[in-house]
Amino acid sequence: MNISYLYAPFLFIFLGTSLGFIFGRKSKITSQPFSKAHNFIFMPFLVFTGIFAREISMQFFWAFLAFFLLQICLILIVLIWSKIFPLSKKENAIFRLNATVGNIVNFGLPLCIGIFGEESVAIISMFILATQLVLQTAGIFFISNGTKTPKESFFTIFKMPIFWAILLALFLQILHVKIPPLLYDTLKNFGKVAITLSVFIFGISLSHLKFSSFPVRLFFQSVLLRMFIAPFIALGIIKILPLEKIVANVFFVEATVPLGIYIVILSDVFDCDASHAASIVLASTILSIVSIPAWVILVL
Secondary structure: OOHHHHHHHHHHHHHHHHHHHHHHHHHOOOOHHHHHHHHHHHHHHHHHHHHHOOOOOHHHHHHHHHHHHHHHHHHHHHHHHHHHOOOOHHHHHHHHHHOOOEOOOOOHHHHHHHHHOOHHHHHHHHHHHHHHHHHHHHHHHHHHOOOOOHHHHHHHHHHOHHHHHHHHHHHHHHOOOOOOHHHHHHHHHHHHHHHHHHHHHHHHHHHOOOHHHOOHHHHHHHHHHHHHHHHHHHHHHHHHOOOOHHHHHHHHHHHOOOEOOHHHHHHHHOOOOHHHHHHHHHHHHHHHHHHHHHHHHHHO
16 A cells, blocks of 8 residues: 555645635635535535446445445434533534534545555445435434424435435436436536535635634534544444455555535535634544554554
8 A cells, every 4th residue: 555645636626625715715705605505506416427427236225324334323323422511502503514414525535545546436426315315314414403393304315416416316226227328428527526626615714714702613523423432343343244354455545534524615605604614624534644544554
């Protein structure tokens, strides 16, 4: 394994974030319009084409189940944790959202390709599916509950295009429906915009940060949950499920990734302290420069 490959995702995130930061500083524009475009237009295309393109096998089922179990375990932990050590209503919403999504696409995908090669892409698609199912249900409920009532938060789930994109892709897969290559490639090109746009949005959010109000408790709780507790849970799941070695390795690496940029986007969409979300994502990404190589060297 070439350890230098571990740092390729940092370059992508650094360049995209820097461009967004400069743009945000110069234009004084907020990231919310871009976040809404990402969430309601481009991300549904990415999810739909990613799921539709993958032929689901038994190992993919185990991969899906492994990541789904990881998400459920983290949610149970965070619900208990936030009751015992409560933060403000909005910070609690962000903390709970952290249990439903890590940076498995913008960070984890190039990271795993660098370590394991193109074979990891099909496996990660199952992790993305599991993440989206949890994120677009429990995650949307948690983050919208930062500014809405529980009833309003529940019905918000069904207003998200990504939820319907997942169902449509699965439905077409079951029926073995074929999409003409020209149409599929067009949809896929729209989806690719979501990956680059997400780090650009991250940079714009950072350009409006007030570092004097850095959420220290939210940061430490979120990092401990996502970057230290999650890998230990992943190791336990690997012992239980019949995962092939490549699936287990990719699963473990994806369990070590920092907080997801999508947390910033959803916090922005639902007006839930996006600057706080951006600051903890940035800090966790910097911390991962040390933590991820350490996990990989110790475990793999």
